[in-house]
Amino acid sequence: MIEIRFHGRGGQGAVLASEILARAAIKEGLSASAFPFFGVERKGSPVTAFCRIDDRPIRLHTGIYEPDHVVVLDQALIRLTDVLSGLKENGTVLVNSPRRPEDLGLATDRPVTTVDATSIALSHRLGSPSSPIVNTAILGGLARQCDIVPIEAILDAIRFMAPAKKEENARAALEAYRRGGS
Amino acid sequence: MIDALTANQAAALAAKLARIEVAAVYPITPQTTISEKLADMVASGGMDARFMLMESEHSAMSALIGASYVGARTFTATSSHGLALMHEVLMWASGVRRPIVMPVAARTIGGPWNIWGEHMDVITERDVGWMQFYCENNQEVLDTILMAYRVAEDPSVMLPAMVVVDGFILTHTVDAVDVPEQGLVDDYLPPFRPDPVLNLDDPRRFGLVMPDWWTEFRYRIATDMEGAKERIREADREFGRIFGRRYGGLVEHYRTEDADAVLVVAGSAAGTAKEVADRLRDEGLMVGVARLRVFRPFPSEEIAELSSKRVVGVFDRSYTFGDGGAMYNEVRSALHGSDNIVKNYVGGLGGRDVTAAHMEWVFRNMLDIADKGLDRRVEWVGLRDGSGRW
Numbered sequence: 001m002i003e004i005r006f007h008g009r010g011g012q013g014a015v016l017a018s019e020i021l022a023r024a025a026i027k028e029g030l031s032a033s034a035f036p037f038f039g040v041e042r043k044g045s046p047v048t049a050f051c052r053i054d055d056r057p058i059r060l061h062t063g064i065y066e067p068d069h070v071v072v073l074d075q076a077l078i079r080l081t082d083v084l085s086g087l088k089e090n091g092t093v094l095v096n097s098p099r100r101p102e103d104l105g106l107a108t109d110r111p112v113t114t115v116d117a118t119s120i121a122l123s124h125r126l127g128s129p130s131s132p133i134v135n136t137a138i139l140g141g142l143a144r145q146c147d148i149v150p151i152e153a154i155l156d157a158i159r160f161m162a163p164a165k166k167e168e169n170a171r172a173a174l175e176a177y178r179r180g181g182s
Numbered sequence: 183m184i185d186a187l188t189a190n191q192a193a194a195l196a197a198k199l200a201r202i203e204v205a206a207v208y209p210i211t212p213q214t215t216i217s218e219k220l221a222d223m224v225a226s227g228g229m230d231a232r233f234m235l236m237e238s239e240h241s242a243m244s245a246l247i248g249a250s251y252v253g254a255r256t257f258t259a260t261s262s263h264g265l266a267l268m269h270e271v272l273m274w275a276s277g278v279r280r281p282i283v284m285p286v287a288a289r290t291i292g293g294p295w296n297i298w299g300e301h302m303d304v305i306t307e308r309d310v311g312w313m314q315f316y317c318e319n320n321q322e323v324l325d326t327i328l329m330a331y332r333v334a335e336d337p338s339v340m341l342p343a344m345v346v347v348d349g350f351i352l353t354h355t356v357d358a359v360d361v362p363e364q365g366l367v368d369d370y371l372p373p374f375r376p377d378p379v380l381n382l383d384d385p386r387r388f389g390l391v392m393p394d395w396w397t398e399f400r401y402r403i404a405t406d407m408e409g410a411k412e413r414i415r416e417a418d419r420e421f422g423r424i425f426g427r428r429y430g431g432l433v434e435h436y437r438t439e440d441a442d443a444v445l446v447v448a449g450s451a452a453g454t455a456k457e458v459a460d461r462l463r464d465e466g467l468m469v470g471v472a473r474l475r476v477f478r479p480f481p482s483e484e485i486a487e488l489s490s491k492r493v494v495g496v497f498d499r500s501y502t503f504g505d506g507g508a509m510y511n512e513v514r515s516a517l518h519g520s521d522n523i524v525k526n527y528v529g530g531l532g533g534r535d536v537t538a539a540h541m542e543w544v545f546r547n548m549l550d551i552a553d554k555g556l557d558r559r560v561e562w563v564g565l566r567d568g569s570g571r572w
Contacts, residue, residue, distance in 0.1 A: 019356045023186035026358045032186070035355035038298055038533055057358075059453035061319075061351050062537045157186075 001054040002148055003064045007083050008073035011043040013135030016161065017071070018049035020139060024149045024157040025053045033058045046081055053148060067091060069146055073117070073134050075104060084108050094145050096134050115141035115176050124172040126165060136162065136169040140176030151177045187359040189320040189352035193259065193285045193345070194219035196327035198229045199367045200283075202257040203374075204249040206234040206242040210264040211297050212353040213287040217259060239264040243271035243282075250280035251388065253379040255331065258282070261349060262289040262303045269307065275342045276311025276403065278389055281334035281374070282342040283327060288449070288499075289349040290532045298533025299349035301449065302500040305508045311403055313343040313410060314478040316448035320357040323347050325427060328362075328371055329417045335374050339410045341403070348450040350533065362425055370424050407479045414476060432481035434473040437463065441470030443548035444488055445527075446513050447497040448474040451536040455497070458541040469545045474509065482516040489520035492552040495544060497563075499530045506560045523556045529563030540564050 004021065008014025015036045022034035030053055037048040050064040066086040075097040077083060084106065087093070093112045095104060098119065101112035117137035127133035136158050143151040155170045162169040187195070193216045197205065205224075207217040223229040232249075236242040239260050246256040260268060265286055275282050288304050290296045304314060315330055317323045323345065330343040347353055378386055391399050415431040422428035436456050438444045447455050452473040459469045472488060474481070488494050494517060498507025505511065510526035517524055527544050530536040540563050551557060 019186070022356045026184060026186045031358055033355055033357045035351075038350040038354070059319075059457045060538065061348070061355075061450035061453045063535050065537070 001052060001058070002069070003067045004051045004053075004069045004071065004142075005064050005067040006049040006051070006071045006073065007077050007081060008047050008049070008135070009077070010045050010047050011131055012047070012073045013133055014047045014073050015049045017073070017135035017139055018051040020136070020154065020157045020161050021051045021142070021149065022053070023161060024153040027156065028149055028153050030055055030149075031058045037063065046077060069094070069142070071138060071142055072096060073138055075099070078104060078106060092145060094138065094141055096138050113141070113145050115179065117141060117176060120172050120176050120179070124165075124168040124175075126168055126172055133169075137172040137176040140173035141180075143173075144177045144180050183361050185359055185361050186356050187320060187361075188215065188354055188356055189317070189323045189347050190215040190287070190354070191219055192320045192324040192359045193327060193347065194223065195361060196324045197257045198223055199324075199362065199364060200255065200257070200328055200331050200371055201368075201373070202231050203254040204232045204234070204246065205257045206236050206245040206249070207258050208236050208239045208242050208260070208264060210239070210261045212289060212299075212349040213259045213261040213264070213285070215353070216285060216287075220257075239267045240271055243268045243275060246282050247271070247275055247278065247280050250282060250376075251278075251380040253374065253376055255335075255374040256280070256282045257284070259285045259287070261287040262291050262297070265303045265307060266291055269310070272307060272310040272312060272342075277399075279340040280342060281331070281340055283330045283334055283345065284342070285323065285327065285345040285347050287349045287353045288346050296532045297349075299351050300499050300531045300533070301346070302531075304344060304346050305500040305502060307344070308478060308508060311341060311407070312478060313341055313407070313476065314346060315343060315476055316346045316474060317348075317352065318450055318452050318473065320352060320355070320359050321427070322429060323352065324359055324361070325421060325425070325429070328367060329414070329421055331374075332371050332417045332420075333410055333413045335376075336410075336413050339406055339413055340376075341407060341410065346449060351450045360427075366424055370421065411479050411481065411483075429475055430473070431484070432476040432479075433484035434475060435484075435487075436471040436473060438470035438472055438488065438491075440468060441491060442468040442552055443493040443495065443545060444470045444472050444491045445495045445497060445544060445548065446472045446474055446485070446488075446509065448477065448509065449499060451497060451499065451530055451541070454536060454538055455541050458538050458545060462542065462545055467545065467549060469549070477509065477512075480512050480516070485513055485516035489517055489522060491522050493523045493525065493548040495525050495527055495548045497527045497529065497544065499536075501528050501531070510560075523551055525551060525556060525558075526560045527563050528560060534564060537564075
């Protein structure tokens with residue numbers, strides 16, 4: 001079983017990212033579940049979402065406390081929340097940032113990757129400079145970083161689930177995937 | 183077709199597959215997306231049903247009673263305060279034998295304000311003459327709604343059914359759901375053809391019973407509710423034959439056969455309990471799970487099968503301020519006369535996560551009291567200060 005935790009802000013699409021990933025896995029014949037941390041939803045406030053993927057039915061109905069992968073949609077959250085909490089020994093971290101991983105100030109010996117999902121999202125006119133929609137671009141980065149679900153399945157799930165600009169969202173994910181992380 | 187759906191989406195699709203004819207709803211978190219999806223499907227022409235947005239849950243249930251009287255298959259969904267507001271009409275629906283099926287996104291009832299999951303709202307309505315089915319996952323939500331119509335509309339039953347869907351934990355979680363083909367559902371669930379119906383050309387009087395017959399009316403509900411047990415077992419078997427999935431009837435026994443300690447638990451927490459039971463089995467600990475799928479009618483016979491176990495734990499996701507929780511008390515009654523230890527575990531209230539660690543603690547505690555004897559009858563699991571037990 002692979003467990004992934006997304007950290008974002010209300011409005012960035014962290015919850016939808018977890019659902020797109022689950023849908024992509026399910027359509028690949030795997031089992032998956034995706035759910036948000038059930039708190040109070042406000043635009044801009046920190047949001048946590050979870051995704052479990054396994055090759056057998058998922059029976060756990062509880063939060064993820066020891067993730068294999070952590071995905072951070074807003075680098076400023078690193079200072080506000082403990083994004084590394086419970087990260088497994090062989091876990092990885094993916095951060096949306098134009099900076100190099102070593103410049104993020106993340107105190108971990110786990111591999112950290114960055115992808116500039118904000119620039120990619122804006123270049124595909126997803127959201128506005130003050131409120132970019134980065135969830136699809138970051139999923140492309142995740143597909144590149146971890147061999148969980150093929151990028152094609154993620155692109156299909158994006159086209160199915162994105163509420164608007166389906167092709168732009170798919171292209172943003174593909175660009176992030178091709179660019180890869182640093 | 184395998185799809186990725188929340189339990190609320192699965193519930194709305196189940197209503198469509200069941201070919202419901204009238205839906206009357208009033209939105210409330212965390213049920214609202216069931217109503218929204220239904221409204222979408224009716225508005226887009228994908229569903230041939232009358233959709234009514236009412237001014238309250240009380241009115242929604244009242245409207246369905248009327249619609250059911252004229253012979254329509256009826257559906258609504260609610261939660262928490264909405265269910266509480268329906269209370270008197272729930273008793274009408276069962277008393278006048280309308281087989282309405284209603285998913286309930288199980289949630290706290292305030293105050294103080296809390297919109298998250300537990301079973302208090304549905305446990306509060308255990309005595310209103312409705313059947314109660316508790317679901318472990320999204321697939322079971324879809325499947326159980328179909329089964330519930332089949333049982334509820336059986337001429338020997340004619341009682342309404344709640345399908346309990348753990349608020350947020352299932353309602354807002356995306357999971358793999360095998361959506362059955364319409365043709366198979368039509369084979370499983372014949373059209374609703376009640377007799378008699380309200381008909382202007384054939385006037386009858388419905389809904390008043392004087393003291394000379396009231397006791398007999400209540401007795402019929404009691405015996406028909408009891409008889410529903412066999413219909414539920416049969417509906418589960420037939421479901422397995424047509425769709426290839428079975429749920430164990432009223433109680434799913436999971437690794438109970440050779441277990442020393444069995445946890446009785448309803449709803450989504452049962453999945454976590456099974457996962458933990460497997461891990462403990464790998465350590466050689468003899469634990470099992472009896473998943474309570476149906477609380478009304480109460481499966482006394484299936485629970486009595488646990489009388490040979492050294493310890494039976496009962497997990498209540500609500501508290502009724504009696505001599506322990508509601509499920510605990512009914513299980514204890516069904517086990518009366520056996521010499522096993524029965525202990526109540528209370529947890530998962532108001533959105534508190536029931537973790538694998540909680541479940542492991544419960545199983546280990548049961549094995550501990552198997553050796554040392556019962557320490558306390560009611561144990562609150564996961565309290566912040568670790569006290570407050572008795």
